[in-house]
Amino acid sequence: MDAQGLAGLLGPLRQLVAWAAAGAMIFGGVVPYIPQYRHIRRTQNADGFSPYVCLVLLAANILRILFWFGRHFEAPLLWQSVVMVVTMLLMLKLCTDVRVAGELSARRRCFAAADSKEEEIRAPPRRSHLDLDPHHFWHWSSFGDYVQCVLAFTGVAAYVTYLSIDSALFVETLGFLAVFTEALLGVPQLYRNYQHRSTEGMSIKMVLMWASGDAFKTAYFLLHRAPLQFSVCGLLQVLVDLAILLQAHAYARRPPKPTPHAAHPASAKAL
Structure with missing residues (x-):
């Protein structure tokens, strides 16, 4: 196959990859919440x-x-x-x-x-x-x-x-606030785990999907030269995800801290 034919073949392939990456970017962020949603319903x-x-x-x-x-x-x-x-x-x-x-x-x-x-x-x-x-x-x-x-x-x-x-x-401040706020996504869960000294009911799969999704998103930002705020805060998100995974490891063998206000005997976090 000559160079012109190869270029003609690679063109549609690049377009397909670009569409797949765009689709993953649009819908990939909501995938981790599917097990959370199903767990709460169940x-x-x-x-x-x-x-x-x-x-x-x-x-x-x-x-x-x-x-x-x-x-x-x-x-x-x-x-x-x-x-x-x-x-x-x-x-x-x-x-x-x-x-x-x-x-x-x-x-x-x-x-x-x-x-x-x-x-x-x-x-x-x-x-x-x-x-x-x-x-x-x-x-x-x-x-x-x-x-x-x-x-x-x-x-x-x-x-x-x-x-x-x-x-x-x-405008730049607004962009920074947007991505910095999103970078704090895992902080409420991090704090909750710390309060209860437990990650009981927390879906490790979801946190792993958080981490992999944030890593993919940060790479997407870097490759597509998105505004600097996006890349910096994407890295911060990955660090928070890793901190939650470390909590899961540290609290794995500890009994959960009792929560007197819980309305269910098996209070569970499926995040």
């Missing part, structure tokens, strides 16, 4: 999953979408953010439903132990974002509260971005 217990992971990813990806309006970057990265926002909302919906159902079940057990009538069982007290109670922040009783909070944050951030879009300093 056990009907969300105690082991930190909802702050969803908070971090929602804030990071909303800011990244706004950053795109000030400085266009690779389209797959933009679509990845859109897909991730939808995924985190679905995770919050499931976790909220399971948590509220668990609280109601625990209340039933308490009434049953006291030989009370079934009619006396009341639903758990409703916690709303409008209560402005810092102790219940991001632990609300209705999925609608999360949606309203996300919409409010998006509206305020979009308005500020619209007013400051002509400022290069603001």
Whole structure:
């Protein structure tokens, strides 16, 4: 085969590889959450999953979408953010439903132990974002509260971005905040593991997928010359993932720290 024929063959192959890489970039970030979602649905217990992971990813990806309006970057990265926002909302919906159902079940057990009538069982007290109670922040009783909070944050951030879009300093700062916030993705889980001195219920597969996905993403940033903020914070994400894996190794043979507020005897983290 001559050089011209080889070049004609390699052209479509390169295009196919580029499409595959773009697809992996768009949807690869949500794959680790599939075992998490399935675990919560199967056990009907969300105690082991930190909802702050969803908070971090929602804030990071909303800011990244706004950053795109000030400085266009690779389209797959933009679509990845859109897909991730939808995924985190679905995770919050499931976790909220399971948590509220668990609280109601625990209340039933308490009434049953006291030989009370079934009619006396009341639903758990409703916690709303409008209560402005810092102790219940991001632990609300209705999925609608999360949606309203996300919409409010998006509206305020979009308005500020619209007013400051002509400022290069603001745009670069916005991009840094977006990727730095995402780099802190694993910190809530890291802190939760430290608090309980245990990673019981945490899916090692998910953390491994986190680490491999973050490594792939960081390499993608470097190869496609994405803004420097993306590459630096991608490396930070990989380090946090490795720290969580080290926790799993260190706490492997330790008994879990008891959690008196748990509504399920086998409180599990499937992250």
